[in-house]
Amino acid sequence: MIVNCMGYGAKAIWGDDSLVPVRGQIAWLVPQPEARYALWFDQVQAISRRDGxxxxxLGPNDDWGYDNADESxxxxxxxxxxxTLRELYS
Known part of the structure; x- marks a missing residue:
């Protein structure tokens, strides 16, 4: 099995207009090059990358809403x- 998370591009790539994305939210913070870790705590993930x-x-998908076209x-x-992450470090 190969999984490639293409996001909104999946409709065009697969030619299938019936595909509906699941809305999620990613917050990007400023890059921290000295931070080389990822963590998971109480349904929240933090991943350090070069670009931020x-x-x-990452709670239940029901919280995000299927068939939600709002990209705000x-x-x-x-x-x-x-x-939630502040709780971890307090």
């Missing part, structure tokens, strides 16, 4: 993920 630190809530950033979801 990714913080994402959800600041509250990002803040909730960051608050």
């Amino acid at each position: 630190l990714i913080v994402q809530y 950033p959800d600041r509250a979801e990002s803040e909730r993920a960051l608050a």
